[in-house]
Amino acid sequence: MAKAIMLQGTGSDVGKTVLVAGLCRAARNRGMAVRPFKPQNMSNNAAVADIPGDASGGEIGRAQWLQAIACGVPPSIHMNPVLLKPQSDIGAQVVVQGKVFGQAKARDYQALKPKLAEAVMDSWRKLGEGADLVVVEGAGSPAEINLRPRDIANMGFATRADVPVILVGDIDRGGVIASIAGTHLILPEEDRRMIAGYLINKFRGDISLFDDGIAAIHRFTGWRCFGVVPWLREAALLPSEDSVILERLASGEKKALKVAVPMLGRIANFDDLDPLRAEPQVEVVFVPPGKQLPADAGLVVIPGSKSTIGDLLKFRENGWHRDLADHRRRGGHVVGICGGYQMLGRTVRDPDGIEGTVTEAEGLGLLDIETVMEPEKTVRNVSAHSVPFGTPLSGYEIHLGRTSGPDCLRPSAVINGVDDGATSADGKVFGTYLHGLFGADTFRARFLESLGITGGGVDYRAEVERALDAIAAHLEKHLDCDAIFGLAR
Structure with missing residues (x-):
């Protein structure tokens, strides 16, 4: 099996997808054979991954398609073995290893998780073949302890696969010290020991102004800080997965x-x-x-x-x-x-x-x-x-x-x-x-x-590649990437 690290967030939309893509590109730039993995994803933004020996394809989250680009490899159905596609407020289509498994309401889905966990681990084993490193993305937050008994997306996966975790906090939404310290407080010991440290994402301004915040988090948790990531302008050039972003796209600069x-x-x-x-x-x-x-x-x-x-x-x-x-x-x-x-x-x-x-x-x-x-x-x-x-x-x-x-x-x-x-x-x-x-x-x-409109036709794919390279460079500068990659096991 390849070595692996996992990013989990203190909540949704903290920037895990972009950070995983950036770390994948940084690892690739260092000469590693790297792959992305997300055990369970919930999104109606899907991509098609080819299935060997099958004329049709399989569905995965669009985020893992982007992360595959960052790794320089074709997307695989094993990069996102469980994809939930919401159809109503209480139910979703369940896609397992690329194929429609069925429909499930939220309560029924919890009962399916033990069976889905086997598909997750099967994909995990297959994805690691021939890779040096797998960068795993969690879903939601490990602090959702009400969902922990049957969890396959966060600590349930991390403990079963023995993958060290870095917690991601989003300073842009406020309350980042409380969100990290609170996560430490409510996690059971088995899960808490999987966390090797944390990083802060989406910081605007002078990063040194957060030195006291890092000291405070250390007093509450004892966790090390792997770095503070500034607001990444290039992230706006990458495909968006989560519909949360739509609220920020309701207006724009007037153009032709x-x-x-x-x-x-x-x-x-x-x-x-x-x-x-x-x-x-x-x-x-x-x-x-x-x-x-x-x-x-x-x-x-x-x-x-x-x-x-x-x-x-x-x-x-x-x-x-x-x-x-x-x-x-x-x-x-x-x-x-x-x-x-x-x-x-x-x-x-x-x-x-x-x-x-x-x-x-x-x-x-x-x-x-x-x-x-x-x-x-x-x-x-x-x-x-x-x-x-x-x-x-x-x-x-x-x-x-x-x-x-x-x-x-x-x-x-x-x-x-x-x-x-x-x-x-x-x-x-x-x-x-x-x-x-x-x-x-x-x-x-x-x-x-x-x-x-004349003069259109920018090289969109080249823009995405440049954005990934720029994000990887930012992460190399602002994170202790040597320590992060050194955690992998």
Whole structure:
């Protein structure tokens, strides 16, 4: 087995994903064969990892896909053996080693954990083969001691796999001394002894001003500090996994083109919009429920959804269907991706109740198509090209449903040799099942040019690589990386 270290947080959204990616890149830059691992993830932002011997692919969290890039290796289903994709406030789809395992409500899921723990350990063993180091990311917080008896994401995994833990505290949200000291206080001794120390993340200003804070934490815990990480501006260039970030994307600096994205309740794979956000002349605004779609938007993108019918009903409740109709009357453009594509049609039907109790909903009527949900899920990486622009595309599909209708005779793309998507007669509305559409630099430049924006088409993947290198350099400077990597066992 490879040696390993684990980062756990004092809470959610403390920056573990970026720190793990940065440490993975730093280890790779030191010449190590390194892999990321997250035993359990909860996110509707999924990526496709190829499965040897399987024509289709498997789902993992988008964060582990990013961390695989940081390691310079292809993503593997074993990097995230358990993925929970929320479909309602109390239930989620459970994906195990890349494949749909079933649906579970929160209480039922707790009973599944002993079985899932075996899948986690199986993936853990397979992932470590041929690696020098595995950097593990926890989920939530080990201080959620009410969940400890069946935990597979934090200390339950760390103790079983005997992986030393570094605790991550987020100073930007306040109360970081209390959160670290409080975690030390409430953890049982078996878990507390797994923690080798802590680091502070997202510090703004003069780091030396926190010297007294470090001394205070040491008095309460006895733990060593591995360093204080400043606010990493480059993190904004990386794909985002957690929907918590959407609250911070509800407004932006005014630019030549405003792109409005309705913040669906079960929004999925919203990092499809990241390449547009990276364009210097494009402002991407995620519009929260209760707010109107901005009248000055030149483009509306309806993103993916884990619950198409449920989000479609909420779309109407919010009045966004009226805003969208007004947008079209003004000559605005509309793009629908995956679930958003399905919503653009006349109807969405779910005769088998796959998504829930509502089996049919009226669509937004901007495309002459209809969608019928089917049990078999399409999960695959693909190559494609844009029909209107004749440019290459690449990306992935993760969807349920079959879409047909007259507007499909004007496909928006060809995926693996087969027509995909649909386009309106005037060409201003189109939909596709292709995630990653905007990641194709040449297509993005041509598409933006059709909207009056010239000079687009930044090398998005190169920007991500540069950001990872910059973050790794920051971590080497501000953390004791020799000590951190030396902990691994």
